[in-house]
Amino acid sequence: MKIxxxxxxxxxxxxDFLRKFCEKSDLVEVKGHFMNVADALEFLDREKxxxxxxxxxxPGANGFDLLDRLTYSPKIILTTSKTEYAFNAFQYHxxxxxxxxxxYKRFMEAIEKLRQQQAAEISPTTTFASVPQPDSDFLFIKAEDKLIKLNKDDILFLESMRDYVKFVTAGKSYITYSTLKNMEEKLIGQTFLKVHRSYIVNINKIDDIRGNTIYVLGNQIPIGKGHKEDLATRLNIL
Amino acid sequence: MQKIRPAFVFDENLNASFLEELFEGDTIYAETVFEDFLKDLPVYWARVENAYNSKNLPTLGTSVHTCKTLFGYVGFTDLQELCQQFEDKCSVNNAEELRVDYILLIQRKEKAQHIIEKEYTRLRIFNGEKD
Structure with missing residues (x-):
């Protein structure tokens, strides 16, 4: 299936170059080209x-503004002629x-890398090693060379670390080979909410919210612009 | 016997090895890109001029950044470096301090435009002969 x-x-x-490379590869289907962030977001609201x-x-908003407003997590390839963005790129995963x-050669390297990532995400040997029952109170994650049982209620938040996800509890953090996208499908529900491209938070554990930051037991979690509305509706604001 | 046609050789002022890798011998597409460059550059350069004249340095930096990208697609890698330096100076210098660099940039841009005009003509002739 094409990307x-x-x-x-x-x-x-x-x-035009990018479109030509996509067509030549026969691996990538271009659904649209947008000259600015606003038009792209309008499209992304309708279609994934x-x-x-x-x-x-x-002009206007930049690429990182778009990432702040995204409400889901597609793969991202930054295309820029400035290398100074590398640090931001790392932060935005x-x-x-x-x-x-x-x-074209460099383009194909990037696409092949993505395809390998995608294959790893859907492979049964490398996916999130839990036996997720939607209504169960716990899950198992593969970390530290074993399967570790985590009570959902003990999880403060999850942080994306590229091909890994960090589960943070009050006493300890666990890193497992998976993606936040996988976690989203397994955890999002009554208590867990995606609040940023790189974070899923346990709503029950939020201490307070100041501006665009959520505080959970001394940890600061940024709120993505595109997630603010969702968060506001989920909180019991009196 | 079929006549072997020599490959198109880009102007020595351009980064020929990069262009060969970029276009992979597709001189028709190279012609299109060079044509688009000649159409787009005046539009983007007008933004540079407006920003400089109004002393709007953040916009000046962004506009030069756009031109820098454009220069890259026609093989002016050295000019890209000059643009990058100018772009960096936009965030630390004032318009008066940038004057000499700006004049140099205009001269280099005009020379580049002239070279691409000639290259575009050569490409058209080369591709015409292919038909």
């Missing part, structure tokens, strides 16, 4: 895609970084 994508890019030549090719510097102009 569906959109291109968010304000330079037409760059977008597997991958975003995202320019950083665009982008999947790859293509420095413009890039060749």
């Amino acid at each position: 569906s994508c959109i291109i968010v890019e304000d330079i037409q030549i760059a977008a 895609v597997d991958l975003l090719f995202l320019d950083v510097e665009m 982008v999947d790859d970084y293509l420095k413009k102009p890039f060749t």
